[in-house]
Amino acid sequence: MLLLIPLLPLLGFVINALFGRRLPRRISGGIACASIIGAFGVAVSSVLTMLGDPSHRIEQTVFMWLPSGELQVPFALYLDPLSALMILVVTGIGSLIHIYSVGYMQEETDGEYARYFSYLNLFAAFMLVLVLGASFPVMFVGWEGVGLCSYLLIGFWFTKQSAADAGKKAFVVNRVGDFGFILGMLLIFTNFGTLDFQNVAAAAAARAPETAAIGVMTIGTLLLVVGAAGKSAQLPLYVWLPDAMEGPTPVSALIHAATMVTAGVYMIGRNAVLFAHAPITLEVVAVVGALTALMAGTIGLVQNDIKRVLAYSTVSQLGYMFLAMGVGAFGAGIFHLYTHAFFKALLFLGSGAVIHALHGEQDLRNMGGLKKHLPITYWTFLIGALAIAGVPLLSGFFSKDEILFRTFVGSEVNGNHGYPVLWAIGVLTSLLTAIYMFRLVIMAFHGERRAHGPDHAEAAGHGAPAAASHGHGGGHGHGLHDAPSSMAIPLIVLAIGSIFAGYVGVPHALGGSNRLETFLHPSFEPPAHARVLTTTAESAGVGVRPAAGQHGEAAAEAHGDLESTELTLMGVSSAVAGIGILIAVYFWSWNPQTAAAMAARFGPIYRLLYNKYYVDEIYDAAIVQPIKLISTSVLWKGFDAGLVDGIVNGVGQVVNTTSGVVRRLQTGSVRTYAASLMLGAVLILGWYLWS
Amino acid sequence: MVPLNYYLVLSGILFAIGTTGVFLRRNLITVMLSIEIMLNAVNLTFVAVGRYIGTVDGQIITFFVMTVAAAEAAVGLAIVIALFRHRETLSPDAFTSLKW
Numbered sequence: 059m060l061l062l063i064p065l066l067p068l069l070g071f072v073i074n075a076l077f078g079r080r081l082p083r084r085i086s087g088g089i090a091c092a093s094i095i096g097a098f099g100v101a102v103s104s105v106l107t108m109l110g111d112p113s114h115r116i117e118q119t120v121f122m123w124l125p126s127g128e129l130q131v132p133f134a135l136y137l138d139p140l141s142a143l144m145i146l147v148v149t150g151i152g153s154l155i156h157i158y159s160v161g162y163m164q165e166e167t168d169g170e171y172a173r174y175f176s177y178l179n180l181f182a183a184f185m186l187v188l189v190l191g192a193s194f195p196v197m198f199v200g201w202e203g204v205g206l207c208s209y210l211l212i213g214f215w216f217t218k219q220s221a222a223d224a225g226k227k228a229f230v231v232n233r234v235g236d237f238g239f240i241l242g243m244l245l246i247f248t249n250f251g252t253l254d255f256q257n258v259a260a261a262a263a264a265r266a267p268e269t270a271a272i273g274v275m276t277i278g279t280l281l282l283v284v285g286a287a288g289k290s291a292q293l294p295l296y297v298w299l300p301d302a303m304e305g306p307t308p309v310s311a312l313i314h315a316a317t318m319v320t321a322g323v324y325m326i327g328r329n330a331v332l333f334a335h336a337p338i339t340l341e342v343v344a345v346v347g348a349l350t351a352l353m354a355g356t357i358g359l360v361q362n363d364i365k366r367v368l369a370y371s372t373v374s375q376l377g378y379m380f381l382a383m384g385v386g387a388f389g390a391g392i393f394h395l396y397t398h399a400f401f402k403a404l405l406f407l408g409s410g411a412v413i414h415a416l417h418g419e420q421d422l423r424n425m426g427g428l429k430k431h432l433p434i435t436y437w438t439f440l441i442g443a444l445a446i447a448g449v450p451l452l453s454g455f456f457s458k459d460e461i462l463f464r465t466f467v468g469s470e471v472n473g474n475h476g477y478p479v480l481w482a483i484g485v486l487t488s489l490l491t492a493i494y495m496f497r498l499v500i501m502a503f504h505g506e507r508r509a510h511g512p513d514h515a516e517a518a519g520h521g522a523p524a525a526a527s528h529g530h531g532g533g534h535g536h537g538l539h540d541a542p543s544s545m546a547i548p549l550i551v552l553a554i555g556s557i558f559a560g561y562v563g564v565p566h567a568l569g570g571s572n573r574l575e576t577f578l579h580p581s582f583e584p585p586a587h588a589r590v591l592t593t594t595a596e597s598a599g600v601g602v603r604p605a606a607g608q609h610g611e612a613a614a615e616a617h618g619d620l621e622s623t624e625l626t627l628m629g630v631s632s633a634v635a636g637i638g639i640l641i642a643v644y645f646w647s648w649n650p651q652t653a654a655a656m657a658a659r660f661g662p663i664y665r666l667l668y669n670k671y672y673v674d675e676i677y678d679a680a681i682v683q684p685i686k687l688i689s690t691s692v693l694w695k696g697f698d699a700g701l702v703d704g705i706v707n708g709v710g711q712v713v714n715t716t717s718g719v720v721r722r723l724q725t726g727s728v729r730t731y732a733a734s735l736m737l738g739a740v741l742i743l744g745w746y747l748w749s
Numbered sequence: 750m751v752p753l754n755y756y757l758v759l760s761g762i763l764f765a766i767g768t769t770g771v772f773l774r775r776n777l778i779t780v781m782l783s784i785e786i787m788l789n790a791v792n793l794t795f796v797a798v799g800r801y802i803g804t805v806d807g808q809i810i811t812f813f814v815m816t817v818a819a820a821e822a823a824v825g826l827a828i829v830i831a832l833f834r835h836r837e838t839l840s841p842d843a844f845t846s847l848k849w
Contacts, residue, residue: 724848726845726847727841729771729841732772736768
């Protein structure tokens with residue numbers, strides 16, 4: 059049953075890969091959508107089965123994959139609350155993106171169309187293997203698979219140099235992370251003797267947390283974090299994600315929302331017990347997450363490419379998730395992953411609709427005033443922007459506040475140790491999020507249409523190269539069309555999701571019961587104790603906080619304090635979201651000149667941000683160029699051309715020279731030969747007669 | 750009865766004459782004749798030693814050698830004729846193009 063979930067998209071991939079070129083696009087797109095929607099159906103029924111099972115887990119061993127002495131790795135799939143949520147997100151959001159793509163990719167030729175959908179299916183299949191894998195190696199199959207597919211999809215328009223480069227960059231940067239993942243996996247195997255997640259969790263639970271000393275678990279988890287940072291685009295390996303914008307927009311949505319980047323966060327959640335026993339790693343994760351969130355947020359503030367702004371916002375939101383994981387609030391992190399999937403998919407698909415309507419225009423400076431031409435896109439996009447900004451009662455609000463609250467007060471995992479500094483960074487980032495999202499909304503949808511960039515007067519436009527190259531003239535929206543239904547329906551569904559997705563995790567402070575976290579909680583517990591703890595928690599009426607529930611009234615009082623803290627924090631972040639939106643409206647709608655004036659006034663800072671802190675340039679100078687230099691001068695010219703070729707050519711040279719001398723013996727004169735025969739015979743005879 | 754050593758010395762002398770002929774003569778036909786002398790020197794040794802030991806083995810081998818010599822003469826002379834037609838000379842030094 060579980061196997062069917064990744065198998066269906068894989069089947070779609072196989073069909074489209076083998077016969078796609080000969081199928082009309084209606085059928086190849088239909089197969090792709092049907093397979094992922096089918097997977098969604100199977101996923102829903104599997105989750106229902108799982109919920110019906112009292113243990114809340116299903117495990118399916120498909121076959122024995124690596125039976126090798128101590129290393130016994132079955133190809134096993136595992137469904138528990140955590141992976142259940144993930145498969146629903148992957149297949150659900152994935153289905154919407156597939157449907158959207160049917161409309162978005164309409165301009166491709168038949169073969170390309172099928173190729174696109176086959177990659178998309180393969181991507182979903184690998185992501186599902188990643189999520190459902192019951193052990194590190196199975197997860198790693200999916201882990202590598204999504205890396206491959208991201209390469210294929212980002213470089214989908216491979217005839218464009220920048221797209222091909224971006225694909226390569228994503229692949230190489232991910233490879234760095236994967237290296238850490240492999241090392242971490244090996245370390246875990248040598249120490250725990252198993253690679254199965256549950257066995258690892260049980261083994262880790264049996265050990266004391268490595269609070270002071272850096273031990274095996276700390277190093278192992280740190281290595282895993284390197285892998286997670288690569289996949290989930292955290293410092294210092296986030297550089298591939300903004301460049302991933304070179305791919306088709308639905309691909310960006312898929313990579314950013316439902317798949318791929320969530321893999322790192324999911325992996326930490328999957329190994330929550332192990333990470334909980336390595337507090338040092340958790341602190342590293344939290345700090346990395348907070349710094350990434352802040353840095354990406356500041357960069358997002360000044361970018362002009364609509365997709366690039368969204369890309370940095372993804373990096374920033376992933377930083378939040380890492381922050382949540384780092385403070386031990388695994389449930390909050392996964393909650394944010396889940397809500398983020400909705401509104402980020404929505405925002406990307408919305409931006410795709412804008413780009414589609416403008417025939418490939420991505421520069422915010424050339425947009426504006428699209429509100430009246432693209433009403434569906436506008437309203438859905440606005441909902442997404444409100445949700446990501448953390449406006450109260452939308453989905454992003456609940457998950458983001460849960461994270462900020464947990465950062466402030468800590469969680470039972472890290473002994474209720476809060477990080478006010480990280481919290482402050484989080485709030486600042488949330489302010490930045492609101493500002494850049496509304497900057498985006500205002501620049502794209504409000505005001506007057508700036509069809510030909512800030513440098514050209516609007517009326518002067520018809521002959522401008524930008525208009526000519528896009529085959530689209532006129533600054534007043536001629537030929538602007540809103541999203542076709544195949545694109546509009548996913549947008550609307552996602553918009554509804556962005557509003558309501560958060561209501562599965564309404565916190566206690568607002569009278570909810572935080573059901574999602576209670577639901578996920580068993581997944582973050584060592585397997586043997588999981589059920590016991592949750593039941594205690596539930597009977598004590600505390601739900602997610604079993605540690606607090608065990609101490610009776612004193613705890614209940616502290617709990618009340620916590621709730622008031624949570625309410626205060628919520629107030630702060632709601633206010634921050636509002637302020638952020640107001641700032642954006644002030645700068646880009648009411649006083650557009652001020653923004654430019656500010657940029658001019660803080661020129662150095664603006665340029666620093668605009669050039670993304672020069673990180674790409676620094677990496678280029680510090681890593682890429684030295685590697686190139688060493689490869690060229692030492693490895694290529696020194697080792698390969700010098701040593702290896704030298705040996706090979708040297709052997710040939712020696713043979714050649716020797717033969718040149720020796721061949722002179724073949725004179726062609728028969729009598730010389732006879733003489734040497736004679737001489738030989740005499741010598742041999744003489745030798746025998748002598749001795 | 751003539752002692753064995755006499756035969757051996759005689760065949761040694763014949764062999765030396767043949768060898769010298771092969772190396773020194775400038776005519777291919779003479780060279781072939783010299784080879785015949787060498788072969789017959791060996792034949793003489795075989796027969797003499799066979800007689801000395803008291804078996805017929807020496808004589809049998811001699812027949813073989815004679816057969817080979819006949820064949821060699823046939824092939825060799827054919828080659829000599831072919832070479833002569835080609836180069837109009839019989840000096841072995843004229844035929845040295847089969848080299849490096």
